[in-house]
Amino acid sequence: MAYQLTINGQTHEVDVDGDMPLLWVVRDHLNFTGTKFGCGVAQCGACTMQIDGVAQRTCVLTVANAVGKNITTIEGLQSPQAVALQAAWVELQVPQCGYCQSGQIMSATALLEKNASPTDADIEAAMSGNICRCGTYSRIKAGIHMAAAQVKNAGGAA
Amino acid sequence: MNLQRLFGSKAGNASNSSNLSRRSFLKITAGGTAGLVLGVNLSGSAVAQSAAGAATEGAMEFNAFVSITPDNTVKVLIKHLEMGQGVYTGLATCIADEMDADWAQVVCEHAPANTEKYANLLMGQQGTGGSTAIANSFTQMRQAGAAAKSMLVSAAAAQWSVPASEINVSQGVVSHGSHSATFGELAVAAAQQPAPDVNTLALKDPSEFTLIGRENTLRKDTGKHNGTAIYTQDVQLPGMLTAVVAHAPRFGGKVKSLDATQALARKGVEKVFQIDTGVVVVANNYWTALKGRDLLQIEWDDTSAETRSSGRILEQFRELVETDGLVAESEGNAANALSQSGDVQELVFEFPYLAHAQMEPLNCVAQVNGDSAEMWYGCQSATGDQAAIAQLLGTGIENVKINTVFAGGGFGRRANPFSDYVLESVRIAQQMQGTPVKLVWSREDDMKGGFYRPAYVHKLAAALDSNGKPSAIHIRVAGQSIMAGTSMAAMMMVNGIDITSVEGLTDMTYDIPERQVELHSPTVGIPVQWWRSVGHTHTAFSKEVFIDVLARKAGVDPVQYRLDLLKNNPRETAVLKLAAEKAGWGTKELPAGWGRGVAVHTSFGSTVAEIVDVSVTGKTFKVERVVAAIDCGIAVNPNVVRAQVEGAIAYGLSAALADEVTLTDGNVDQTNFHTYRVLRMDAMPEVETHIIASTNAPSGVGEPGTPPIAPAVANALAAITGQVLTRLPLKLA
Numbered sequence: 001m002a003y004q005l006t007i008n009g010q011t012h013e014v015d016v017d018g019d020m021p022l023l024w025v026v027r028d029h030l031n032f033t034g035t036k037f038g039c040g041v042a043q044c045g046a047c048t049m050q051i052d053g054v055a056q057r058t059c060v061l062t063v064a065n066a067v068g069k070n071i072t073t074i075e076g077l078q079s080p081q082a083v084a085l086q087a088a089w090v091e092l093q094v095p096q097c098g099y100c101q102s103g104q105i106m107s108a109t110a111l112l113e114k115n116a117s118p119t120d121a122d123i124e125a126a127m128s129g130n131i132c133r134c135g136t137y138s139r140i141k142a143g144i145h146m147a148a149a150q151v152k153n154a155g156g157a158a
Numbered sequence: 159m160n161l162q163r164l165f166g167s168k169a170g171n172a173s174n175s176s177n178l179s180r181r182s183f184l185k186i187t188a189g190g191t192a193g194l195v196l197g198v199n200l201s202g203s204a205v206a207q208s209a210a211g212a213a214t215e216g217a218m219e220f221n222a223f224v225s226i227t228p229d230n231t232v233k234v235l236i237k238h239l240e241m242g243q244g245v246y247t248g249l250a251t252c253i254a255d256e257m258d259a260d261w262a263q264v265v266c267e268h269a270p271a272n273t274e275k276y277a278n279l280l281m282g283q284q285g286t287g288g289s290t291a292i293a294n295s296f297t298q299m300r301q302a303g304a305a306a307k308s309m310l311v312s313a314a315a316a317q318w319s320v321p322a323s324e325i326n327v328s329q330g331v332v333s334h335g336s337h338s339a340t341f342g343e344l345a346v347a348a349a350q351q352p353a354p355d356v357n358t359l360a361l362k363d364p365s366e367f368t369l370i371g372r373e374n375t376l377r378k379d380t381g382k383h384n385g386t387a388i389y390t391q392d393v394q395l396p397g398m399l400t401a402v403v404a405h406a407p408r409f410g411g412k413v414k415s416l417d418a419t420q421a422l423a424r425k426g427v428e429k430v431f432q433i434d435t436g437v438v439v440v441a442n443n444y445w446t447a448l449k450g451r452d453l454l455q456i457e458w459d460d461t462s463a464e465t466r467s468s469g470r471i472l473e474q475f476r477e478l479v480e481t482d483g484l485v486a487e488s489e490g491n492a493a494n495a496l497s498q499s500g501d502v503q504e505l506v507f508e509f510p511y512l513a514h515a516q517m518e519p520l521n522c523v524a525q526v527n528g529d530s531a532e533m534w535y536g537c538q539s540a541t542g543d544q545a546a547i548a549q550l551l552g553t554g555i556e557n558v559k560i561n562t563v564f565a566g567g568g569f570g571r572r573a574n575p576f577s578d579y580v581l582e583s584v585r586i587a588q589q590m591q592g593t594p595v596k597l598v599w600s601r602e603d604d605m606k607g608g609f610y611r612p613a614y615v616h617k618l619a620a621a622l623d624s625n626g627k628p629s630a631i632h633i634r635v636a637g638q639s640i641m642a643g644t645s646m647a648a649m650m651m652v653n654g655i656d657i658t659s660v661e662g663l664t665d666m667t668y669d670i671p672e673r674q675v676e677l678h679s680p681t682v683g684i685p686v687q688w689w690r691s692v693g694h695t696h697t698a699f700s701k702e703v704f705i706d707v708l709a710r711k712a713g714v715d716p717v718q719y720r721l722d723l724l725k726n727n728p729r730e731t732a733v734l735k736l737a738a739e740k741a742g743w744g745t746k747e748l749p750a751g752w753g754r755g756v757a758v759h760t761s762f763g764s765t766v767a768e769i770v771d772v773s774v775t776g777k778t779f780k781v782e783r784v785v786a787a788i789d790c791g792i793a794v795n796p797n798v799v800r801a802q803v804e805g806a807i808a809y810g811l812s813a814a815l816a817d818e819v820t821l822t823d824g825n826v827d828q829t830n831f832h833t834y835r836v837l838r839m840d841a842m843p844e845v846e847t848h849i850i851a852s853t854n855a856p857s858g859v860g861e862p863g864t865p866p867i868a869p870a871v872a873n874a875l876a877a878i879t880g881q882v883l884t885r886l887p888l889k890l891a
Contacts, residue, residue: 017425020445028400028443033392034385036566037444038517039601043831046517074385089383090376093797096805097242098382099389099517099566124840131831133517133567134242135808137842139801 003063007032008076018064023047025063026073034074034102038131045130046099048106049073055110057129074102080154081112084147092143096134104130108144117148218349220306222275223299224253226349230330230342232259235269237276237295238286239538241516241565241572242805243860244798245291246378249299251794252292255369256303256362257310259341260330266378268562271540271555283541287573287688289762289858292794296856297361304359306348310341313348329368364853370794377798379564389566390521390535395594398523399428401586402447402598404437404454408463408824409608410683413437413456420453430454433585435578440590444598464683465824468613471682472508475615478636479506483676486635486655487664490672492621495630499621503708507618507700508885509637511819512611512689513828515836518566519604522583525594529553531584532594536565538572542645546577547584569809570688574609575644578685605834606826610819611689612638614659616700620670626712627723630672633663635697638686639679654679658688662697662865667730667760668705668723684821690809691861694761698865699872699886702757706873707882716756716873717743730765733787733850734758737767740848741785751775752782753878757866762858764790768807768866770843772874777890781811781843781871786863788847791854799859800847806863807845812837814868816887 002015007026014029026032026049035058038046042057049058050072058066077086085108088094095101104127111118111126118126123144132140217225217233225233234253238245246266254264269276276284280294310332315322318337325334332339341348369375381387406412416437418430426446430439437454441447496502523534529551537543537560548555565572574580583597599607614637620628639656641647650657655677657664664675689695709719717738724731738744738756748754751774758767771783786803793799816835820827828834872883881891 017445024443024445028445031394032385033388033394036389036518037391037598038519039831041601041830041832044517044601077384086383093377093801095242095377095379095382096244096801097517097565097567098379098387101382102385105383128838128840131517131836131838133515133569133809133812133836135805135812135837135842136801137808137837137839138804138845140839 003067005063005066005071006069007071008073014063016063018062020063022049022058022061022063022066022071026058032073032075036099036102038100038103043131044100045107046103048103048130050106050110053110053113055107074106077105077109079109079113080151081147082109084150085109085112085143088143088146088150092139092146094136094139094143096136100130100132104132104140108140108147112144112148112151116152118144218345220309220349221302221353223302224257224306226306226341226345228342228345230263230340232257232264232330232341234264234266236266237269237284238278238291239536239562239565239568239572240268240379241286241536241538241568243291243802244377244379244795245286247375247798248292248794249295250378251369251375252296252299253303255367256300257307258327258329258368261369261375263330263341264378270562271537271544271558271560273541276540285539285541285573287538287570289764289861292856293763293858296794300361301356301359304361305354305356308354308359309351310344310348312351313344314339317347364792371792371796373796375795375797387564389518389564390523391518391566391598393523393534393563393596395523395525395534398594398596399440399442399590400444400447400596400598401438401440401583402444402451402600403433403435403582403603404439404451404456405435405603405607406458406463408458408460408465409685410463411458411460412462414459415457417455420455421450424450424453429590431589433582435582438586438589440586440595448600460824463824466821467823468511468819468821472613472615474680475613475636475678476506478678478680479615479617479634481678483634483636483678484654485674486660486677487673487675489674490630492630492632492672492674495672496619496621496632499630501622502619503622503711504617504619505700505704505707505882505884507616507696507703509614509696509699510886511613511684512695512813512817513605513819513834514569514571514689515605515817515834516567516569516571519601520571520579520599520607521597522580523594523596524583524587525592526551526584526587527592530557531587532559532561533580534561534563535580536568536572537562538565538568539574539577542575543577543580546581550581550584551588569690570692571609574687575646578609601831602829605828605830608685609687610684611695612640612686614696616696618700618704620704620708622708622712626708626714628668628670628708631670633675634678635660635663635675636678636680638682638684640686640688640692642679658693660697661693662759662761663701666701667727668720669726670723690806691761691864694759694861694865695810695813698757698759698761699869702759702866702869703872703882703884706755706869706876710876715744720756720758729789730758730760733765733789734767736848736850737769737785737787740787740846741769743769749773751878753874753876755870755872755874755877757870757873759862759865761862761865764788764857764859764862766803766862766866768870770867770870770874772871772878774875774878774890779875779890780841783844784846784867784870786845786847787850788862789850789852790859790862791852791856793849794856796849799849802859803847803863804845806861807867808837808842810864810867811841811843811871814871814886814888815841818887
């Protein structure tokens with residue numbers, strides 16, 4: 001059946017089964033391929049999007065349950081936190097194969113938008129649902145700290 | 159793969175690769191004879207399309223690796239698969255340095271499958287593996303860059319009527335006195351210059367490098383921070399359908415009966431059919447294909463399937479190491495020395511099957527039209543895959559076009575010696591003539607799909623002299639051969655010995671006068687394959703844990719004990735000393751409840767030492783800090799080298815802590831990341847990597863960081879708990 005979705009501020013109408021996960025609607029029907037498929041059971045975080053500002057695994061979120069929500073994908077990231085994170089990812093050369101990194105950045109963005117100065121423990125708690133088999137974890141952590149500092153400086157905060 | 163052994167050269171010896179490199183480069187560039195003009199390829203025959211592809215408007219091709227566009231972009235074709243290890247960056251760095259290009263003007267693209275132009279010079283075929291990308295390309299890429307630069311200089315000399323020898327090239331600008339031009343401005347004229355004989359080109363002395371060895375050279379595999387990088391899973395083609403396959407639950411199982419009625423009734427399912435690997439469901443998208451597959455009713459025939467449990471298989475291996483095996487190495491009479499010694503130390507080690515579990519589950523896009531195929535995927539074995547596809551279609555390799563995209567990790571799995579998932583996708587596309595089909599393995603398909611790092615059992619026994627030093631060592635290894643039955647067997651097996659099963663033991667660097675290594679390679683119906691660092695994944699563990707046990711028994715510091723046995727190996731000595739110094743071995747105190755351990759190992763031409771600090775609470779422990787030192791010859795990009803060591807440690811640590819594939823009655827127990835528990839951020843230690851300064855030719859970087867981590871952790875645990883753990887993954891009693 002037809003569903004209306006609000007993705008990155010735009011309205012999209014799709015005609016799919018209601019039990020189709022949002023991940024596959026976005027990837028296969030709307031051709032936004034920045035969000036990745038890794039496990040299908042909410043164990044790896046590659047499919048992370050923001051749903052009303054909260055990082056969620058969209059491989060287990062049905063399209064029917066995504067209606068009426070503000071959905072943000074890696075393609076629609078705009079917040080100062082997201083921009084700072086992406087800059088830090090480039091500066092620290094975080095990605096290796098890169099396949100998990102959209103999900104990592106989505107989770108990190110959700111973290112920084114709620115917590116301007118996360119500790120290592122905060123970061124581990126927020127990021128341990130995102131697997132990276134290349135082992136870029138230390139650089140991800142450093143990237144989050146770097147972005148947090150950058151956002152604070154830009155905002156003129158003490 | 160132990161390519162040093164394969165080619166009979168010592169680790170880090172550059173002469174072999176540079177000779178090979180030069181010969182092949184001459185062949186592919188027809189050096190000194192062929193004029194390179196637009197529309198003429200490197201073998202001299204006229205073609206409409208450049209090797210670089212038609213995508214870049216007006217690209218002038220200088221050779222098989224370098225083209226320049228009028229907008230001043232230097233495009234580099236990368237003959238290896240970029241799967242995270244940094245080949246885009248490393249290979250382009252070598253070219254750009256010799257060209258004196260501006261790093262910002264360089265872009266990379268995967269080369270097409272073309273063995274003649276793009277062979278791995280250490281393998282003789284186009285393929286990525288064995289940590290050889292930089293090692294085999296270092297001279298070749300620099301020659302490609304130097305050749306292009308020479309043509310730019312010649313063109314400028316002609317235009318300005320000045321001697322070529324007086325022309326300066328720096329950061330993408332060619333200049334002489336008041337004359338100055340960018341590469342882009344000279345590209346058309348320069349590409350028409352005769353290609354130089356690469357033998358006449360003087361390559362830079364390391365002191366002249368401008369990019370090689372520099373810290374601030376950013377990676378070229380871009381778009382990974384914003385979702386724009388394209389992987390196989392992201393390939394979209396007009397009219398493309400998606401396929402999933404129901405594989406037999408047990409390895410070797412076949413379809414006995416199939417009822418596809420319900421699956422075919424599902425809206426969006428286009429076709430259901432059988433191929434040799436299972437039952438295929440083709441649908442208009444992945445989710446529908448998966449739902450269709452759930453509706454299949456299949457009865458499996460397990461007559462020729464492997465139905466044993468992994469516990470039973472390991473039991474067989476434990477029995478085997480008590481019996482004589484094929485002799486892989488023998489010096490003196492170790493067995494005799496052991497039987498006569500009054501002081502023998504003996505340990506048995508066990509290693510489970512391991513899945514690669516790369517983040518992007520296996521996938522491949524294929525389109526077949528009669529006897530020709532076009533493919534889009536993260537192709538790691540271009541020559542092997544292209545030949546296998548051509549054979550399946552009964553055609554020539556010229557009818558198989560492979561477009562390579564980024565791979566979401568590989569760790570060995572994508573270079574399958576039987577092209578397993580690649581041929582599966584072609585078989586499906588054959589049934590869907592003219593339609594592009596994306597084959598997608600679910601995570602469960604990938605995890606249960608086999609081609610694992612084989613399980614092994616080792617038995618190590620040493621006779622100790624009066625100083626507690628080993629005077630003889632006798633080693634038996636039991637486990638499946640990776641190479642047997644593959645096209646590489648001829649190269650990688652000697653007298654029935656798969657050298658990858660014993661690498662790291664047969665070439666053990668410790669000075670032990672009498673040595674014997676024996677191998678049992680039983681046949682088991684579980685498909686196996688190389689996994690990041692291949693045989694060293696297990697041999698380094700038993701070697702380094704065993705030597706640590708001997709050190710503690712002798713009452714000698716484990717670093718000092720190793721140094722005493724490495725007197726004839728200055729390279730391992732230097733790396734071990736550097737790691738010990740940086741880690742504060744013997745000087746930096748540990749908090750209460752912490753242990754420190756060490757391991758050193760040489761693989762893929764490089765030596766890595768790792769020192770681990772571990773904290774222990776009851777039966778649980780955490781690896782807190784790893785200090786690594788590496789000698790990999792010239793570090794083309796030190797930042798990439800460090801990233802690879804960090805990643806290799808994480809990958810090996812994952813296996814040390816939790817990774818394990820087990821089977822119950824032939825069924826794989828692990829299905830996804832909730833049961834195959836890979837390393838997550840909360841278990842990642844701080845890693846500090848130190849690179850030995852070197853002017854030797856580059857050696858491997860992607861794999862050598864993996865072997866030392868598990869034994870270093872085990873040794874740290876032994877240091878604090880007294881427990882010697884001989885089974886992976888590590889569990890404290």
